[in-house]
Structure formats: C-alpha cells, structure tokens
Amino acid sequence: MNAAVALAEIVLALSGLGILMVGVLLRQADFRFASLLTIAAFIVAALLVAVEPHGTGLFGAFVTDGFSTFMKLLVLAGAVLAVLMSLDTARETQVQRYEFPVMMLFATIGMMLMISAADLMTLYLGVELQSLSLYVLAAFARDEPRATEAGLKYFVLGSLASGLLLYGISLVWGFGGSMDFAVLAHTLSAPAVASKGLLIGLVFVISGLVFKVSAVPFHMWTPDVYEGAPTPVTAFMSTAPKVAGIALLLRVMMTPFGHLAAEWQQVIVLVSVLSMALGAFAAISQHNIKRLMAYSSIGHVGYALIGLAAGSAVGLRGVLIYMLTYVFMNAGTFGCILAMRRRGHLVEEISDLAGLARNDPLLAFAFAIFMFSMAGIPPFAGFWGKYFIFAAAVQSGMWTLAVLGVLLSVVGAFYYIRIIKVMYFDEAKEAFDLRPASLSLVVGIGAVFTTFFFVVPAPFVAAATLAVKALAF
C-alpha cells in the first residue's frame, strides 16, 4: 500500500495527537508551548514534504508529485505564518487555549490530503477534515456572540456545500464508473462517453469546490465569517485553505476531467469574471477591514481562476505563482491588521488606520507595500502573479477575459490605495499598542518577500513550471 508517500501527513497527525496529549497531561501546559510545538511539527512536515518520494500510495487514493510538493510547502508556509500571528494575539481574541494550534494543525492535514487526493473519496475526506476544523476555529471564541454566529453560519452553509460536493461525487461515480482520478481520466478520454448525468455531477463538484475557495456565486458566507471569526482565524482561513482549495480545483479539473475542458471552461470563466467584479465593486463601500479583506480574497480567487480557465500549462503555472505571492502578501496584511490594537483591544475599522504613517511609519510602510502589491503595481510580488495570469489568458486568446480582468484590477486598486490614503494622508489618531515581536516577524517576512520577489523571480517560476508538469502535461 506504500504508505511512505503519506509520511508527512502521518507524522503531522501523530504530532497533533501528541500535542493534545501534552496539553492534557501537563496541566500547566500553555497555549504558547502548544503553538511552538505545532510550528515545529509544521517545519518537520515541510522537510518531509520536500524530500518525499513521488508516486501513488494507499491503494491509489493518494498521490504525491511535483505539484503536491509545491502546494503543500505553500500551505505549510501559510500555516506557520498563521500560527505565528496567533502567538501574541490569542489573548485579546479569546482563543488562548492549547487546542487552538492543534485545530489549525488538523485543518492543515486536511489541506494536505486535498492536495494529494487521487480519488474523489480522498478529496471529500480532505475537504471535510479541513472544513470541520475551520468551523470549530471560527467559533473558537466561545463567549463572543459574533464568533459563534460566524461559526454557525459557516457550518450551515459549508455543510450545504459539502452536500453538493457529495451529490456531485455520487453522480460522477454513477455515470463515470469510478472514483479514481486516473481511471476517470482514462474513461473520459473519449468525450462521447461524458453523459449528461456526468456533466451535471461535474457542475455539482465544481459548485462544492468553488464554495470552499469562496468564489462567486458561492461567496455569501465569506464577508460574515471573515468579520465574525477571531482575527487570527481569519488570517489562517484566508491563506492556507485558499491555496489548498485552488490546488484541489486545479487537480480535479485537470486530471480526471482534463478531457472535458471545453465543458467546464465556460463555468470557470463565469466564476472568475463574477468573482473579480464582485471583489472589486463590493469592497469599495466597506469600512471594516476584515470585510474588505474578505472581498479582496474573493477578487484574488477570481484572478487565480483566470489561469485555470486558460486551461494551459502556462495558465496553471500562473495560478501557482499567483498563490505563492498571495500567501505572503495576505499573511503580511493580516499581520498588519492584527497589529491594530488600542489598549489591548483589536480595532477593525479602516478609519482606525488614520495617520498610521506618523505613529508607526514602519508598519504603515509595510501595509502600503502589501496594498500596492495586492493592487498589482510593479515591482511588488502581486504584479508578477497578475502578469503570469494575464500572460496565460492572452496566450490562450481569451482577450475578453484579459481586458475585463485588467480593468477590474483598476477598480480594485481604488480600494487598496484608499487604505494607503487613510494611513498616509489623513490626520493621525491615537497610536496603536506596541507591536508584539511575532507580528513584526510575520509582517517582515511578508514585506521582504513581496518587495524583493522581483529580484530573483526565476527560481520560483522554474519551480512552478516543474510542479505543473505533474498535472497531465
């Protein structure tokens, strides 16, 4: 059964259980200790992922290849940054319990399963493990009505999406005859075999997955959950799970259903355009920064999906580079948002940032870099992501999509530079509390990566090119 391919996941799961034991046995074991252990576990897992053998295992349900290595490393990077961010902000956000990092760890295992899924059942298990952990995390601040509401909302809508996904899987299984990606790919290589029932199943599967990456029209939960969940959870949710969701979407679309590209492409194009448009226009009127980031993440998913819509190796590479840049700038942005604290309480209004450039020039500078990067202004990393995405769209001759995309990015730029405007042009308000070192570290990592990506983009592009080769090209 070749379990060696899943060594990283197994080790991570065992460490998760171990950390839980430690938490229970050592009564005084605190949140901080558990968090540090979790980070250590992530790092070990990352090392294992980096050297893992490529192949299928666990009775063909699990696959590791260049693609999974790239994406898992990205997910683990996002997870480490998220745990780091929660280290010194847990008390204010009422998540300071040792189970908190453990839940993040289990969610991460779910994501890694999603990335390595070679079978619709593994896919579903991965999605559910990730989602259930996230539901709990969203409601982790038990005494906070907003968080409970967010958790419940997320749970109800998420279950609905899981239902859709499961229903789609059953249809695909019924009409396609298998749940194994390789078998499905083989069966569907003659498009005539793709019956109407299978296509309906495919649409359901796409709907379920689109919900998980919060793209339009299954985005409704995102702003409420982002706003209500404790901010460290929001930071986590908007980074690693997005990467895993996109990775899963890429693999499912390209591997088993790669031959049906003509069928799903139009769906993805529609989802992509709607997400970009909604992300750009709906964010304009937001005044809560977490809601704004929710719409921003919807927009970013829209851009990433352009690469999938292009359906070419270049397009997928674009998506990979986009997600790479997204993880670091998004983590950095949330680092900045978590640093918005006055007298021990988090503040979330955009207007609270007023005059940050005077009170804390370094933080404002980093925040400005992230915002410019998200708007896609060169030379920052975000521009490169967009560049590779649009290059793919142009190469596939999808001019309408490309023109819409760049024009919507101008609309998006409006609200990103509005934040810079508030920080730099408005009169200073009361200063924020002193930044904890962990946040400075995360913001620093994000800022350095975002700023200096342009100096040596070549190795990252090469890694992404290699990763994409695994997906049937």
Add this chain to the structure above:
Amino acid sequence: MNQMGFPLLSLVTWMPLVGGVVIMFLRGEAAVVAAQSRLVALVTSTIVFLLSLGLWFGFNSADPGFQFVEQVPWLPQWGITYKMGVDGISVLFVLLSTVLTPICVLASWESITSRVREYMLSFLVLETMMVGMFCALDFFVFYMFFEGVLLPMYLIIGVWGGPRRVYAAVKFFLYTLAGSVLMLLALLAVWLVAGTTDIPTLMHYSFPVGMQDWLFFAFLASFAVKVPMWPVHTWLPDAHVEAPTAGSVILAGVLLKMGAYGFLRFSLPMLPVASATFAPLIFALSVVAVVYTSFVALAQQDMKKLIAYSSVAHMGVVTIGIFTFNVQGISGALLQMLSHGIVSGALFLCVGVVYDRMHTREIARYGGLADRMPVYAFLFMLFTLASMGLPGTSGFVGEFLVLVGAFEVNFWLALFGSLGMILGTAYMLYLYRRVIFGALTRADLRSIKDVSPREVMVFAPLVVITLWMGVYPLSFTGFWEASVHALVMHQQAALAGAVKLAGVVH
C-alpha cells in the same frame, strides 16, 4: 556589461535608491533628521547628476543605435532581460530627469516642513523610476519603471499637496493605472508574437498589420493619459494644482514626457503602419488639445491651473510633431519636450516662489509685484517668453520645427498648430500682466521679499539651459539627429513594404 566595462546607466538609475536607504536609517530628533534628509537627498541627486554628465560627454551622436548597453539575464526562459541603454532619443531625457531632481530638492528646502524624510525618500525613488524608464531596453523592465513612477508621485501629491490633494492623488493614480494596464496586455501580446521583450529587437520586428491596430490603441490608452492628450487630460490640472511645487515640476518636466517618449519608442518604430493609419486621429486630438485647452487656460483664475492647461496645449504640439513622421517634426517635438520640461518646470517654480510667501495661487490676489520683486519679475518674464516661444528662447526652436514638419503634412494642421503659439502668447502675457504689472494694491504684498539666494540657485541652471537651447539648439538636436533619421527611414521603409505587400495581395 557595456563597451566601457562600467555600468553607468545602472549606477545613475539605482544610485538614488542608495541615498534613499541612507535616509531611511537616519536616527535622531525630528529636526535633525529633516535637515540630514535634505542634505542626503541633495548630495545624492547631485552625484547622480554628475554621473549622468558622463552620458553627455561619452555619447557618440553619430551612432543611431543604443549605447552604454548593459544586460543581465533576469527571466531567461521568458526572454526577459534586465537591459539598459540609451540612444539619441532617450539620452537627454535621462539628463532632464537628473537635472530637475536636485533642483526640486533645493526648491523644497524650506517649503516642505512636515515629514521631510519621507518626502526626500519619495523624490529619490521617483528619480530611480524616471531614469530607469528612459534607460530600459526591455519592454518588461520599461513597464516596471513606467508603473513604478505612480507610487512615489501618488504619495507626493497626496501627502504634501493642497486642500483637495486626496481627490487629485486618487484621480491621478486611477487614470494612469487604467491606461497602463491596457499597455500590459499589449506587452503580453507583443511578447507572445515576437517571443521577446527586447526593445531593439521589437523595433525591427514587423507585426501583422491587423494586430498593429489593436496594439496601437492599447499603447495609446496608456501614453495618451500620460501625455496627456485631450480628452483624458482632466487629471492633470487637478494633480498640478494640488501637488507641492516640486511635485508639479517633476510632473510637468518629466512625467508628461513619458507618454510622448512612449510614442517615439514603441508606437512609431514597432507599429509603423498603424501609426500612419491613425495619425489623422492623433492630429485631430492634438489640435483640439492645442486650441481648446489654450482657451481654457485663458479663463483660469489659478496660476498653477493656467500653467497646467498650457502644458496640455504644448504637449499637443509635441504629439503633432511626433506623428508627422519627418525629421523636422520629430526633432522639433523632442526639442519642444525638453524645452517644455525646463520652462514649465521653471514656471511652476515661479508660482511656488510667490505661493511660499503668500500661500495663495489666485491670480487676482497678486498684482504689481514688479516693484517689490524685480529679480523675480525678470525670471518670470524670461520663462513666460520662453513658454510663448519667443525666438532666442528654447520654446521657439521646437515649435518652429514642429510647424515646419506639420506644414509638410498638411497646411491646416500647421495653421491650427500655430494657433497654439498665438493663444499661448495671449494667456501667458495676460497672466504676467495681472501678476507682475499693475498697481500694488494689496497691503500684504508691500512687504513681500524678492527671491532669496537659494531660489536664485534653483533658477540659475534653468535660465542657462533655456537660453542655451534657444541660441544654440544644435548642441541638443545633434544628439538625436542620427537616431531620428534612422527612425524616419525605418518608418518609410515599413510603409513602403506594407504598400508593396498590399499591391501583391490585390
């Protein structure tokens, strides 16, 4: 590296950033940091200027190709290289940028009092972006710098600008961004078809005629906003009025030239057929710009706004010159660009001088300054005359050459173009009369002081260049003669080829 074995262009480009890093690490009391930032910025930009003089003396004007070329692989598998170089068309714009930056630093010495460190940092970053843009020999690198200019300028207008600065800054940012994202798509299309983003290669690549039209409009969207051409010029008056004096100087002096430079570097050589096809459109827009904005300028109550509208009119003359496709027209356009860079920059500085004293730019608030500020009146007059295009000043030669070139194309074009000179005389003299002459009626103007030695230092180089360009333009036109000639020959050959091809098809 390059033929000299010395990366002069990269040094000129990145040196300001080194100064910027030094400024970032200054520590101490606010006043000390401010003083040190000013000094570091001035020293850095002066060193950069001195380095860039190497271009002036080392440039071989007989060679129409690119010189001082240096390249480093950047994204080799994508055919993207970090490649720098200048030819006759771009070399003087590098110098224009490096001349104006120290002047701007000096002009902001006293007028900027808040957040001096960030201000100087922005200017140094801006200098890197401007110089890099004119030096870039890779389309991708060009785009990075072209967009990169937005960031510091956005902050300069938004942080240190006037009362409506936020509106102006956001408008400036979005207008320019909307244009340049379309150019990004054109860049991708170009790269896709030609397989490279190397500008010298692209300049001799013949794109399919049908594709040229699309590319032309994508480029136009970007460059027209930057020039700015009517009807996308509306961001300019707002940005100029709200920007601090030095910001206006750089905007008018260098940033407006980026659009025209883009036409010369990309549209004309890469898309010769489409450029010829759509030249009438450009002429029409330019004539509207010249005539309409001149009338608008005549009606302005705000000094900066008046000069801003005059910039649009002057740049209209430039775009006419570029699309005449003859040596006189293009040569004249280049000279007019340089001249406008110096003269309108100087005019904004003139406004800045009285603004620093009276904190208003309303024309009606002034009058009779000749009595109290004789030196200032003289300087202002010189630049007013240069802006009108008086023979002997820089403004004359450029406009004259453009009109000669336009005459070869179309009589009416030349006629409407010259209308700009007449109207220019009207609004500039009207401005000058209202501000400098007349009776000194306002009490608060009685105690106004004439220009200080620092301000004389700011103006002196600009006076020298203005007169030099007017009296002996050959020392400037000599730089680009060979390049412009090659450009025109290339254009004619491409058109002849296209006609021949059409003949074969029919």
